[in-house]
Amino acid sequence: MALASIGNSEFDRDTAITPRAPGVTGDGTAEHDVHIHQGWTLFGAANGGYLLATAARALADTLPHPDPFTVTAHYLSATRPGPAVVRSSRAHTRRSLSTGQASLFQTAGDGTEVERLRVLATYGDLDALPEDVRTTAKPPELPPREHCVSRDGLGDGEGFGAAEIVARLDLALDPATAGWATGGPTGPGEMRGWFDFADGRDPDPLSLLLAADALPPTTFDLGVIAWVPTVELTVHVRRRPAPGxxxxxxxxxxxxxxxxxxxxxxxxxxxxxxxxxRQLARLLS
Incomplete structure (x- = not known):
């Protein structure tokens, strides 16, 4: 059993899992207590990438392989700050890959248990992958960070910059896709930027799940400022990221x-x- 590393950063502390006895059972099932923290919400609802990383940490403790390769989550209802439980199980195990599923539950005000999130994922070992790369993909051309729109320029009050999760991150958006924040013209539906943790934590595979859902919605670039909750999110992790x-x-x-x-x-x-x-999201006015 491999457990994703726990560090001293805010992200690590706030995605921490506590296994319930007896841990992973003989049939490959497990339960983990978690706490959904206020600091990773957008005006009261937990960020989808943060929830995905939390569930993925529990799966890393349930499956025999350490790293998420592909993770798909369906968001069934809004998750609020407070206690929750992740129930996970092994679906299939091979030599180099293992597949499992996990669901995150919270207790509603009437005492009933409500499923908030359901995940299906395949794990492996990123360090065991070959080094060859054949790709036509190119990294985005971004201005230096000092020429990008930082957190302070993303709006306060009821704007995106006031969202609780934004204070946990060090985001810097390409001005070409941040016209919605600076009063300039809207664009074709793109968002580009630098991503880092505010406390300087280096990225790892779990944090890539957060990063996939961390930038402002692309609808902002279309001139539509509204809540855009995630319906489904799939992340493919290709490499272990370098520091920085x-x-x-x-x-x-x-x-x-x-x-x-x-x-x-x-x-x-x-x-x-x-x-x-890739994610499917719903535009709510």
Missing amino acids: PLRIAVVTRNLAGGFLEEDAEIWDSADRLVAQS
Whole structure:
């Protein structure tokens, strides 16, 4: 059994898991107590990437392989700060890969248990992957961080910059995709920027799950400022990221019927594509 590393950063503390006895059972099931922290919310609702990383940490403690390779989450209802439990199980194990599922539950005000999130994931060992790379993908061309729109420029009061999660992060957005925050013209539905933790924590595979859902919605670049909750999110982790800030590029090509997709690429400081994601989100006015 491999457990994702726990450090002293805020992200590590706030995604911590506590196994319930007897731990992983003989049939490959486990329960972990977790606490959903206020600091990773957007105006009261927990961020989808933060929830995914929390559930993925529990799966890392349940499966025989250490690293998420592909993780898909369906968000069933809004998760609020407070106690929760993650129930996970092994679905299939091979030599180099293992697959499991996990669900996050909270107790509602009437005492009933409500499932908030359901995850299906395949894990492996990123350090065992070959080094060959054949790709046509290129990292996004971003201005230096000092020329980007920082947290202070993302709006206060009821704006995105006031969201609780933003204070945990060190985001710097490409001005070309931040017109919604600076009063400039809107764009074609893109969001690009630098991603780092405010406390300087280096990225790892679990934090890539957070990063995939950390930038402002691409609808802002379309001139539509509204709540955009995630319906489904899939993240493919390709490499273990090098130390240093990440670069993220997100694009939406189709907003129709009140739903949109967001395709993201995440690049590390060594110019390697370390994660890709797609999510389906709903536009709520």
